Structure formats: C-alpha cells, structure tokens
Amino acid sequence: MNKTDALIIGAGPTGLFTAHQLKLIGLDCEIVDNLDKIGGQCIELYPDKPIYDIPAVPECTGEELTNNLINQIKPFNIKTHLGERVDEVKKDGENWFVKTNLGKTFLTPNVIIAGGVGSFEPRKFPPKECEKFENKSIFYSVKDKTIFEGKTVSIFGGGDSALDWAVELSKSSQVNLIHRRDDFRGAQATVDKVYELAKSGKINLYTKYQLMNVNGEDALESIEIKHDSKEIKKIKTDFALGFFGLIMQLGPIADWGLNIDKKTVAVDTERFETNQKGIYAVGDICSYPGKLKLILSGFHEGALAARACFKLARPNEKYRFEFTTSSKTIKDRLGVKSD
Amino acid sequence: MPKITFNTHDNKTHTIEVQNGLTVMEGAVQNDIPGIDADCGGGMACATCHVYVDEDWVAKLPQKDDGEEDMLDMAFEPKKNSRLSCQIIVSDELDGLVVNIPSKQS
Numbered sequence: 001m002n003k004t005d006a007l008i009i010g011a012g013p014t015g016l017f018t019a020h021q022l023k024l025i026g027l028d029c030e031i032v033d034n035l036d037k038i039g040g041q042c043i044e045l046y047p048d049k050p051i052y053d054i055p056a057v058p059e060c061t062g063e064e065l066t067n068n069l070i071n072q073i074k075p076f077n078i079k080t081h082l083g084e085r086v087d088e089v090k091k092d093g094e095n096w097f098v099k100t101n102l103g104k105t106f107l108t109p110n111v112i113i114a115g116g117v118g119s120f121e122p123r124k125f126p127p128k129e130c131e132k133f134e135n136k137s138i139f140y141s142v143k144d145k146t147i148f149e150g151k152t153v154s155i156f157g158g159g160d161s162a163l164d165w166a167v168e169l170s171k172s173s174q175v176n177l178i179h180r181r182d183d184f185r186g187a188q189a190t191v192d193k194v195y196e197l198a199k200s201g202k203i204n205l206y207t208k209y210q211l212m213n214v215n216g217e218d219a220l221e222s223i224e225i226k227h228d229s230k231e232i233k234k235i236k237t238d239f240a241l242g243f244f245g246l247i248m249q250l251g252p253i254a255d256w257g258l259n260i261d262k263k264t265v266a267v268d269t270e271r272f273e274t275n276q277k278g279i280y281a282v283g284d285i286c287s288y289p290g291k292l293k294l295i296l297s298g299f300h301e302g303a304l305a306a307r308a309c310f311k312l313a314r315p316n317e318k319y320r321f322e323f324t325t326s327s328k329t330i331k332d333r334l335g336v337k338s339d
Numbered sequence: 340m341p342k343i344t345f346n347t348h349d350n351k352t353h354t355i356e357v358q359n360g361l362t363v364m365e366g367a368v369q370n371d372i373p374g375i376d377a378d379c380g381g382g383m384a385c386a387t388c389h390v391y392v393d394e395d396w397v398a399k400l401p402q403k404d405d406g407e408e409d410m411l412d413m414a415f416e417p418k419k420n421s422r423l424s425c426q427i428i429v430s431d432e433l434d435g436l437v438v439n440i441p442s443k444q445s
Binding site: 228 | 378379380382384385386387405408409412413415416417419445
C-alpha cells in the first residue's frame with residue numbers, strides 16, 4: 001500500500017504541473033498513467049505539432065512542452081506509475097482507497113483526476129464477435145511474439161506498428177498484411193521492406209480489404225475480409241492483430257460516483273472539487289461554466305486544486321501563500337540557493 | 340449561411356446553419372449534433388469526428404490531404420466516402436451538404 005498526500009491520475013501537462021504545485025506547497029504526490037510514457041495527449045497525439053498558446057512560450061511542440069514540464073518537476077523526484085490504469089477509487093474512512101489494473105494500491109486523502117478525455121486504449125476491430133477471441137487469438141499489441149512461431153498471423157493496419165510487426169513476424173510465421181487502402185503511412189524504409197517481402201512471398205499482401213467477420217470456436221480459425229469492390233475472401237488464420245492506434249475512453253472513471261456529463265466531470269471553480277469530497281478534476285476532463293479546453297486553463301485548475309488538497313492532507317496546519325521568488329522554504333524544496 | 344445536413348445512425352435528420360469558415364465538425368459540436376465526438380478538438384489527431392459524405396457531394400469537396408487519409412485508417416469502419424468533419428471547411432459552395440454519421444466513433 002502506497003500512502004501519499006495526493007494521487008494524480010494522468011501524466012499529461014495538467015497532471016505534471018499539478019504535481020509541481022503540490023510539491024511546491026510541501027505535499028507529496030504520486031502520478032499514475034495508463035500510457036507507457038509521460039505527456040498524455042501532447043505526446044500521444046501531437047508530439048511534433050507546434051502549440052502557440054502557452055503563456056510566455058511563443059511556440060513549442062507537444063514533446064518540447066512535455067520535456068520542459070518533466071524538467072520543472074525534476075527537483076521533486078515524483079514517483080510515476082506508467083502503463084497502469086486506475087480501476088477503482090473507493091472511500092476508506094477519511095481517505096480514498098485506489099487500486100490499479102495491475103493491483104497496485106494507494107491510500108490518500110486527495111485524488112486529482114487529470115485524465116484528459118480518459119485513458120488511451122487500443123482501437124478494436126468493428127465486428128462484435130472479435131471480443132470473444134480477444135487476448136487469445138486476437139491482439140491489439142504484442143507482448144510475447146513467440147506464441148506466433150510457425151502459425152498464420154493476419155495483421156491489420158497501415159502504420160508503423162502494423163508494418164514493423166509484419167516484417168518481424170514474417171521471419172518465423174506465415175504473415176498476411178491487410179490494409180484498407182494502397183498507401184501505407186509507415187516509414188518509407190519499412191514500406192519498401194514490406195513490398196520486398198511480399199514479392200518474395202514472405203508476406204501475403206491484401207490492400208483495399210477490411211475485416212468483415214471472424215470464425216472459430218475457442219480459437220480463431222478463419223477471417224473474412226471484404227474488398228472495396230465488395231468481393232469477400234475467406235482466409236485461414238490462427239491469429240489476428242489489429243494496429244489502429246489508440247482512442248481515448250473515459251473507462252472506469254465513469255464508475256466512481258462522480259457527476260459526469262458528456263465525458264466530463266463537473267467541478268466547482270474554487271477547489272476544482274467534484275461532487276465527492278477529496279476528489280478533484282482538472283484539465284480537459286473537468287467542466288464548469290466558462291470552461292476552456294486549453295493547457296493554460298489546466299495549469300490554473302491544478303494550482304488551485306493543489307491548495308485545496310492541503311486542507312485534507314494537513315488538517316492541523318494552516319496553508320500560507322508564498323511566492324517562489326522570495327520564499328526560502330520553497331527554494332529549499334526546489335533545491336536552489338536562497339539569496 | 341450555408342445549411343449542412345447530418346443524418347444520424349438512428350435515421351434522424353438534423354439540418355443546421357453553419358457560418359462560413361467554420362469546419363463541419365465545429366458546426367456539429369456547437370449545435371449538439373449527436374455522434375460527433377471530436378475528442379482532439381480539430382487537430383486531425385483522433386478520427387472521432389468521422390462522417391460519410393453523401394455520394395452526391397464526395398467529388399465537390401476539396402481533396403483529403405495525406406494526414407487526413409492516415410487518420411481515417413484509424414476510424415471505425417472507414418469507407419470510400421469517409422471524411423474527418425474537422426477538415427471540411429464550410430463555404431457557400433457547400434450549402435446543402437449532406438453527411439451521414441457512423442454508428443460509433445471508436
């Protein structure tokens with residue numbers, strides 16, 4: 001069990017700056033994020049796209065913004081739990097008991113949801129029947145490639161993940177690569193390699209096809225794919241892999257007894273607290289009259305939520321406002337010299 | 340103002356007026372048209388404002404750029420007439436445009 005003053009869900013810009021604010025006022029905190037890297041939407045959706053409306057930063061990319069925020073919280077050594085999704089949040093006396101999908105548990109008086117539009121989950125195949133094969137014959141990521149050895153694997157998608165795995169698995173499996181159009185959007189070198197392997201018969205290439213149906217009892221036996229011209233092909237296969245990128249899903253947040261409307265959580269604008277005492281929502285996921293979905297708004301919301309956390313984490317102390325320019329205590333926390 | 344019609348998956352029709360210069364996605368969001376999620380807010384980064392453009396209109400729209408086509412790979416059941424509504428900018432020429440909203444966005 002990890003005990004902390006505040007647990008932040010989401011390691012996007014808002015979550016990172018909220019952590020900074022908590023540490024600055026002397027509270028400790030930990031961060032959990034479902035992605036395997038820090039940065040949230042900034043890193044997952046637009047690492048290379050320039051952002052023009054961060055105050056005092058005329059232009060920076062999603063990746064640069066993330067790196068700057070990581071540098072800004074470096075002095076605090078904040079514990080970050082990546083690749084884990086918070087599944088459960090429930091009341092435990094004065095605290096909240098929090099559990100992740102990997103079974104890690106936390107006890108904290110404050111939970112700050114900085115979850116953007118929810119957690120990133122892989123996009124799945126449209127046919128409903130695919131669900132029963134999921135994690136058995138149908139996968140959306142590869143954890144153990146040895147299970148594919150000597151088997152037939154049908155890979156769907158046109159980006160780097162699909163192409164990289166098609167090339168890799170073609171070494172020891174029969175690979176079908178299926179994509180909805182003729183163009184691939186992966187790195188040119190990989191695209192060339194795929195065409196080369198297709199020419200030599202190492203990869204069966206099916207373009208302008210999409211998955212229509214899956215067949216099998218316990219394990220996948222065959223799939224049906226449909227061409228743009230409506231022609232249908234039935235292919236024997238042991239596995240199907242789908243690489244269609246990630247989508248944001250609200251996920252378990254919906255089950256925590258919060259006031260949710262249109263994928264956002266209602267908060268007050270003083271503490272950014274939800275309808276549950278000690279649970280706050282900041283950044284894109286929160287809503288209140290006048291809410292702007294801007295990164296700068298998330299920073300403001302996090303700063304106020306952090307102050308609100310102080311009351312519950314240090315009930316017998318009084319929070320005192322201090323400037324970073326003049327406070328010796330804050331400078332000590334940052335590890336910088338005082339004048 | 341140009342009129343844009345959205346047919347939702349449950350066979351309901353919504354016709355709205357959208358100001359020139361806004362995107363079809365923005366028009367949908369501002370008018371609470373169900374089924375357009377637009378999670379990334381128009382950044383061409385999520386494919387959750389996916390629409391099927393009415394056959395009569397497909398050729399009249401400006402061409403998709405590569406980035407849009409790449410993102411459509413990720414959409415739920417993309418078809419030939421698939422577009423991201425955040426990439427269609429409303430103008431007088433698009434008055435009367437009809438788009439169909441897929442059964443879901445992800």
